[in-house]
Amino acid sequence: MSATRKKLSGAQNRKRASHRIDEEAQSAAKMRRWLRESAASLAPSDSDIQNATTATERSDDGEESLSPVLCQEQDDDTQLATSDLPQSASQQEGEIIDLMDPGAWPDTEKMTDMQRSFLSNQAVLLNDKHPNNIEFKFTERNGRRLTYSMWFRTMTNKENIKRTWLVYSKTKNSIYCFACKLYSNVFTPLSALRSVGFINWKKASERLAEHEASQAHKECVIKWKTRLQQIKSCQGIDRDVELLIQSEKEKWRQILHVVMDAVMYLATNCLSFRGSKETINDLTINYPQPNQGNFLNLIILLAKHNPTLKLHLDHLQKGQVSYLSKTVQNEIIQLLACNVRNTIIDEIKGANYFTIMFDCTPDIAHNEQMSQVFQYVKITGSECEIKESFIDFVQVGGKTGEYITQQI
Template identity: 40%
Template sequence: MPPKKKLSGAQFKQIREEKKAAAVKNSGNIQQFFTRKLPSTQTAQSQSEDENDELNREQNMEVQCNDTLSETDSSNQHRVGQEEDSIEINFNNPKTWKIDKNSIKLYIEQGPINGDDISVYPVTNNRRFEKKWFTRTMTNGEKVHRNWLIYCEQLDSLFCFPCILFNDDRSSIWLNGFNDWQHLNPYLPRHENSTSHRSNYIKMKTFEKKLKCGGFIDDHLLKEFDKERAKWRHILKVILDAIFHCVKNNDALRGSSEVIGRPDCGKFLNTIELISHYDATIKKHIETHNKGTISYFSPAIQNELINLAAQQVQSHIISDIKAAKYFSILFDCTTDISHKEQMVQIIRYVKIENKKCTIEESFITFINTEEKTGEGLSGEILDKLRKDGLDIANVRGQSYDNGANMAGKYKA
């Protein structure tokens, strides 16, 4: 056998370049395991993946139905998502709806506003929607109301209520509005009998049943929240009743101690203790109350509740005065125990209720003043009437103390 010929340097260089080119060429194949791109010609494979995506979407919607109530409203809400107490929702215009977990619950609780109470529908392209499409005639002659169908008067279009809430394909004409009245006959029955519509309708009914029967995972948690909310509302109601009892009898609320049960704790806390003998919720609240926890028994809370109640009373009185239109004003200055000058505001007016007229003389508030001159006092009176929304032109009588000052005798 002849000896093996040794390769030249050029040949070694060529072999290295070929190996390098092969390595670069094969390195692209590994990327296919991470980023997979399908050619447009692979129709069968695309359809298979579409079916898998559809199955995943259906499974996700089932999870969505079971988890819709998992997020609780931390700011009391209603009850309409967290912003339902401040945002007005048009339940007849699905284009303005926000689709999320909390909103779906709200829409199903409200139910679709079909728009079947309109007497005459508008004309579009020489055609109009007719009310008969809200009723489906079955093969046996039975008539069934299409309660899932929504006619939006604002957009003059039809929408499908369950598909809006549970359909993943947001490009459907029944989610964006259908108003081709000329071809409504084939499109409406075709959509009604479609697999996606039936699936979404079943999801809506299942969701609705769970709302009524309490079949969600976090129903027990929500019930605990409701119990806690009811407990604190009951406690606040008892505290308000105790405050009103002391106020009606013109009693001082506080004593020298803030510990319930001590002789010097004051009439308010003594009243709370008396109520606890007959109210198990208040008794438990007192027994479990520790220093640093919320009790609503503190003087700051008492003053806040009194101020809130005073604002409601003042608002009611001002409303009666505005309804009467004409009124008389009475202002009197006096010095309190801390030697601060206070001006009392009293208004007289005629109140008509149940066809009976009565003359009311209502105390409004105390006005802290440092003015002594007629000009200064009159300015404060006008400012207070302006804040109350009362027109000085409707004043029909005036009464003041410090007559010399109000007459303008002392201006400085």
Template identity: 35%
Template sequence: MDSSSDKNNMDASSDGNVSFWPDIFDPRNWDALDSKTIDILVENGPKRDLTIKKGRKDKNKRCFSSIFYTRVLPNGEKCDRDWLVYSRELDKVFCFCCKLFRKGHGKGHLPSEGFNDWAHISIRIREHETSAEHVLNMVTWYDLRLRLQKHQTINCVAQRQLEKEKDHWRKVLFRILLMVKFLAKHNLAFRGTNSTLYQDNNGNFLGLVEMLAEFDPIIQEHVRRITNNETHVHYLGHGIQNELIHLLASAIKSEIIKKIKEAKYFSIILDCSPDASHQEQMSLIIRYFNASSTFVSIEESFLGFLDVNDTTGQGLFDVLQEELRNLDLDIDDVRGQSYDNGANMKGKNNGVQRKLLDKNPRAFYS
């Protein structure tokens, strides 16, 4: 092999399926290979360190020599023994194809633990390369390599089927995401009193799924699998709905924060009110200059409700300051503040207005 094998080794090693091996081209790691790793080895062939001309000398002053890589035919023609691999670490030679494709233990040491009897290496190599088992493994190697290069392996067929299935689920999730986006945008309830397809009172979300299944082949196939119990993973439950709502909300909030940072300066609008469980909550709205669209405009964006346990001016200000820090917004960039008529909000001495002005005198109150 030429120096390009180093690149192949790097590419193969970076593959997520074979990253377990420190070096898949090292014969020490060829005893328990998965099919994916074998495919990589077959397609790229064995790796040789061509800088090694001779190996370590044994007690008889004999050693491996690179001349063993070449076979001289009876007519004087020379050919490469591409199946022969030398391991510097083990100081042994191996048969590449027999090591990968042998059935059982194999005959001799070349297909198994390696051979290092340098006094008899020439004889052993000649015996091995003419054996029926070696010839069969060579044919298996070359045939598989050819099919891999032409993408005609059984694994390739399975891979295409896998890609087809992945594409199906990708399209299913895309449609589910659009349904969640539609219901959230129009402020519609997702769930009813029933959570089963084609049952009464199962809510708007499952109703949309049933409607799409009338004409959309992707959802139609998805519903067929569910109703025929071919899959128990359907992504139609309340858990995935809540997760997608959260992901959409996070994406929208990120875009709003991006616009605010581009504008740099902004104003805050706060209001407090208890919810149904009597937990005091403070709504946070940010007013900013939007220059990202074609028409320059002033926008106000609601960024969420903040739980409040301390309703004093200092407590409310602490909640606001912490939220701005979480949103990665600088409190020194606040140029306006607006609240309701509560004393703990607009108070000139101890209200949020005063606490913010002490921190940032440029935050004009209205």
């Protein structure tokens, strides 16, 4: 009998790579559909800027959903709604730019100043997630792969400094210096880090050190930092536009905070959300109605004490972005559930003593599902507490002891 294979076969690697490419294509298609629908409302006029800063996505059934960028709490210099991208920045000769892929960004010579300003902020968001969001095992090329340490430079005093200019492209499996990609000129020496992407992992550490020590790279970094400071303080030539965008961002942050508080209140108290009649016109009244449901009635109540939300409801029209649809409610509930689950899992990982309990019970559709419950000891200072937490339901296809053991 042959020994257990420790390394995946070529067919398995190809299958995994094909699956990964399909997922990336679906993500890119979703981004393209999102930008196409929001690009029509993007123009330099004051009225269009208000629409440009509402980062929402319409699904196939017409329901709005939250933008993942707006769900993050970032600093003012890095927080940027994806739909703030001007039309000239989101379209290049009829093609939609994939904002999450630096390899798909236009060349420096073809890039407009408006595109450069937007992508400067986008690159900061990408670098903040690197290298924690990179699956290094999928970056293998010629027997070598990217490593976590490539994003850090060791100084002479042994201090590790993160390379804030380094980003990774999934589709091209290469790394870029986005400062040089955005701000280099025709006189800048040609480098793979700014043009086609660097892919020689064997020489990566050596080439990265040489690149960041070059004069051309230092000049590009200075231009990038200067531009970010101008955007943050609204000191550029597009000062009025930046001020309007910042005010719109603040408005939507306040509205989203109220919506999330309403969702958390109803979910915490195990109250129903929806009613029998939910239309935009019903939200313009100043008193709640029984058939609107708890969520919309609570929003109307909170609007009496929140001028921003009240102004939003008073000017709300049919088809306009509201963040009040059932799709947004479900998405917020899912985000909150993931956060609670991760918190519980972190507590379990930090516990010295814990036990697991699994129980199979059919649901109302007669599908067998197994509940996951952990009982663990949480030690806080000198206090000791025994906690019992439910994690999730798992669909199972059998009830035998062997099958359940395999599932656990």
